Amino acid sequence: MSSPESPYPLRPPRSTPESRKGVPPQPRTETRDDMIIERDVEVTTRAGRTVQADVYRPLDGQPVPPLIAWSPYGKHDPAPIGQIYPASGVKPEHMSDLTTFEGPDPVYWVPRGYALVIADIPGTWYAKGPASYLSPEEAADYHDLVEWAGTQEWSNGKVGLTGVSYLTSSQWRVAATNPPHLAAINPWEGWSDTYREVARHGGIPETSFWPYIWERWGASTGPIEDLEAETREHPFFDEFWASKAADLEAITVPAFVVASWTDQGLHTRGTLEGFRRISSSQKWLYVHGRKKWAEYYLPENVEKQAAFFDHFLKGIENEVESWPPVLAEVRTDYYEGEFVEAESWPLPDVEYRELHLDAATGTLVTDAPADEATATYHGLGDPFAPERLVFEHRFDEETDIVGHSRAVLHMSAPKADDMDVFLGLFKRDAGGRIVPFPYFAQFEDGPVALGWIRASHRELDEEKSTPFLPVLAHRRALPLEADGPTRLEIEILPSGTRFAAGDSLVLVIQGYDIKHYRKPLVYSRHETDINTGPQLLHTGGAHDSYLVLPIRPRS
Template structure:
């Protein structure tokens, strides 16, 4: 481990691991430039791209073999996962069907076989310090944004390019688009971020101030293959538990983004991409911009033919100047879910929906229920936060069909017995009319997940008054306010956005625990986990009377037939 002084903080770096030893990857090709034709593609491997400081990174370029020298628009996929890591399959639970990807497809990236056949060039980059590219690897931040900027401008000047570059991809390949688009490279013509977080602290590393201990260290290790040094993301996260200059160095000026944008989010990435993708769309200044929010498995949704057709229509318009029907696209498409496999899509004009009717449902610990009216009598529910069985549960049975689409907020009055802090985990669940659980798609693999999730460490309860709204609390995470013995305090927990239709007789359930609620896939689950907890003693939830604990829900009035 080594530290590098950066303005306001010490950036922790580490020596890279020999790229040729990376597990679960195809053999690493040699560093030499190569060019050949294969399956209708003209492929150039290890093209050198100079950065503004003289460092050279390597990219692979795919062009249609039958027309490689014509004016081609370019789609850039940028990630540190290895441009040589190509495959025509993903894990079976992902739902990606045979034939949706060719063997030339990099992870979470566009498929060159499809795009080249439709008149595009596709470029995969190994960023600075990744694999065989020169320099030290930095994990996002302005430096990586500037490198991506330089790459875009280099590609646009190639003699076979039409001068228009677009970006597309999932997760890392989406988040980098926000970063570089905010710098406004002249030849970046359009972006299509497909599920990518935009707030490093709140969405990636510390959920409600509780450190994420599963994806962050695993993701950090995926970036260690380098001939030089790499940023040690996991150690940096450990070193910065509060919001400080390290996190500010990862901030993105989303309001500076003005390039046309087709942004796709999902309800299913609770704990990673759901919140940040939607927030990026809300804040970017792009005109036009479109938002689509689905509830399906993210990789399947990205590669399915209907999604690829929309991607093509978007880029055909902005990179090729074709009339591809975008005038008919609504600004927002929302998928309303009844379950993982029952859903419908509806066009909207804005997000959040202007007609939202925010309704409080009051918690009653005496009956383990929620009520549309304030609860007059005080009561308390207690549980052991260190026991997987310990929880507080509150149910609300709907008397008529009700759609909840948007942001929820859970206000609780809480007490920690024999402790000065408490970690609160919240799940919004659905039960059918018979009381059986109703599951939803969760991350890329599962169909038994929650409607939505929320988290908060009680000592991080301080709100940012400028950023918070009555329906979306935003916490500062600048300091900790520990609990005194016997102290009962109000906390407001942000529940990540969702869309769920409850039929008459079905139930919304609020589950509150002291640890991760969805744990079936431990220890190798691909979604957020939190093991660095502060719980001990008992958690007490106070309700009724003076304690107006409630769930604020976004009810959507039915539209006229």
């Protein structure tokens, strides 16, 4: 049930702070390494909720810019990501024992002349709530903390925001409220549309990360937003899910946005959409093909963060104004690639080309097949039927695919009125090897790109869709066409990959997740329950099925 304090249904907390190493607030001041550390500073928001913060600042007391990390993960809990996730690539020497999960390191930033405000969001841990997540109410509380930090005697009045994942998703939300003292943001991989990018990929319920993350956010002494009930009760994109999507166009503050090709199904789409749609006149995009946590803490990238904040929070003239608006890595292999510069995102000079599926030959061809053909696989796997369809195109010359791809497929399911379709793009080198790429921050055999759709959610939102990005409306369920194949237009998440002459692009189509990892490893899973019997792909003639790929000119 909801309460007068919250428009959302509430539930008891998932866990107590004490059960997760929390200690009740003990306001105090400590010193360490030329830092003043103010513990358990309580800030009351206009709504009467509270933020609990630890504030790290220089010992000399001179006014400095504050950087805020707004987190549900616990300011009290230094989190050695490299130990928690050994395959994350984060090296112990890249963070101190004061670094909290996905947040900045005080030992780096305070000596450089910054204050860090590491904040527990209202309703989590010992902060008074109730808790809500990525909501307008939370954004208003964050706005109030920005204004508090901008008006302290130790502050120079110019506030910046930093941090990965939730610490970025919340940046989109608060920046849209335009706090007067907010001077710069550094969104480093974070979704901006909870429904489309996390909870329901292509309309398919996500069954691994989304339920898991409720547990991670849920330590509290009071009620928290009941995300489980809300997700169950809101299968379509309605006012509830709209309240969980950022008003990106309202953002005007300078922004250094960092995305990766490798966080597909979590942060890739939302971060790139964030950069594309924000109204900031001063914005830069850096896109890499590596592991997100490792890149955030990599010393050379911390120096880029510092250069950005030095320029906008301290007024230092440096190299930032000469940065290219977009710097994107075009991958050739695992942790190998070339960075290319551009003026905007999507890259303005890409050419969208079609490759057509031919079910008769299992190939992707440049001209639409004249003859109709079908290929069949079993929706959930069957030992007596093919599990997937595979199509391949060999490149005769070096080709860069950089940006948003999409697929138009004609599908049918004779024994069902709905179907879930999963797509994967892979690179096969000239020697026949499937080239592996980092994936979901900790895996090392990922695809080039992924796509998903639940056929009943195929209706497009015409206002939000662009020629390169089909956006599903998710307002109602439409059964499969009864008198023939159903046309599905499927978003394939952005990627950047180079194919040498002789390399091939491989398209996989199947009825369940493209990648499989043993539990309890967490990544985007979709344990679908609607696929029944065979699923048919129709190609050629009146049912031309094809990919649209963003090809960067070779020059």
